[in-house]
Amino acid sequence: MSKKIGYAVVGLGVGKSHAKAAYSSENADLIAVCDLIPEKLKKAKELFPEVLTYTDFSEMLKNPDIDIVSIAVPSGDHAKLAVEALEAGKNILIEKPIDITVEAAMKIEETRVKTGKIAGVVHQNRNNANMKPMMDAIARGDFGKIYYGDFEVKWYRTQKYYDEGGWRGTWAMDGGGSLMNQAVHTVDLMQWIMGDVESITSLIGIYAHEIETEDFTASLIKFKSGAAATFVSTTNAYPGLNTGIKVYGTKGSIECDGDSILLWKREDAPEDEEETMISNYSGNSAATALDPTLCTGHTSMVEDIIAAVRDNREPQILPLEAIKSVRIVNAVYESAKTGKTIYFD
CATH class of the missing domain: 3.30.360.10 (Dihydrodipicolinate Reductase; domain 2)
Structure with a gap:
């Protein structure tokens, strides 16, 4: 049996949906979650007892068991955290919008190309x-x-x-x-x-x-x-x-x-x-x-990025496609x- 993909989520607002999908996936293990608010981490620990919790994103990225990170923080921080994750050797799934400006979003695309890692964007509709x-x-x-x-x-x-x-x-x-x-x-x-x-x-x-x-x-x-x-x-x-x-x-x-x-x-x-x-x-x-x-909602996006990493293929929605909106x-x-x-x- 092939190794399950290690999954992590930063941002536990809409990121809770990412975490639930990864936790329920037959093809992944939810390894870690990260948020600045301790109460959100406490609730995550109640839902996912074995998950590791972090308040420091950079520290979480040092975990070698993590293959994919979902970026679900406020939109204006998407590119900053996405670039850091890619440069740390992680594949990423970014909540909509990819970022709030084309210029910031292009930094994600440039880093994806430079690192050779996989980057997908959530447009589950x-x-x-x-x-x-x-x-x-x-x-x-x-x-x-x-x-x-x-x-x-x-x-x-x-x-x-x-x-x-x-x-x-x-x-x-x-x-x-x-x-x-x-x-x-x-x-x-x-x-x-x-x-x-x-x-x-x-x-x-x-x-x-x-x-x-x-x-x-x-x-x-x-x-x-x-x-x-x-x-x-x-x-x-x-x-x-x-x-x-x-x-x-x-x-x-x-x-x-x-x-x-x-x-x-x-x-x-x-x-x-x-x-x-x-x-x-x-x-x-x-x-x-x-x-x-049929697979819909955030589950469809999380399962797609997991399969993309497992099979070394492109995800459903690449950064350049997400930049259009x-x-x-x-x-x-x-x-x-x-x-x-x-x-x-």
Whole structure:
């Protein structure tokens, strides 16, 4: 039997999901966790009794049993810790966004190439069960030429959410607000579905929170294919409404809310096709009940990086791919601040 992959996590906010996935994996051992807050380490020890706990990241990296480190600290520190881990000989999985600027994210890519280690980025919504049939159908041309997309992340966050984190809603560490933090997964899906961006025109505002950045954005995006999209993000939509992913082609339309298909209409489709698609893909839980081999959420990302290290292959999402969504988010903010349309090369 091959040796299990040694796994570690730094940052026990969303990093708890990484730790749980590694702990449950048949192909890895959760070796260590690191956080600056002792109470979080205490809770981790209760969940994972054999795990080693650290408050010093550099000290944790000295552990030779660790093969992979998940980086799940505040976004503005991603590149700093990722580079340190790579230079220490560790493979890495980085939470979204890869970092808050393209320049910082490129340091990760440069260090990955220099060290030869494996670096993946978390954009787990690509593995939602409804995404594969949708992407396959679009690729086959089942919906004709895609001309328009409508994407909306209408969530709700209290002022307490921003106050407790300390770093959320700041330019220095969050890199933005509703768009960079809550909606970046959907930005990733948008560019994955619609293709390369040509231009972005945006406005942003702060309407319901005391923060530096924004709690609402609205953008018009043109793609190099000639298609267009609208994108709205907010953390003001009480009590938290939807994650709309709507794509329209010349021969059909698809509308989703997060991991659920709500509408699936095609010219000349079999009579029961829409009913079947809506029933089978009414959420990850429903799809997994039909196909227990499906792997979704953070588990899919953790299992992918474990397999990549074990098999010496590339992970699902490389740094250069993850940088695309950061470039789009930064362009939205630049457009809003300057009042100009931002053009991509």
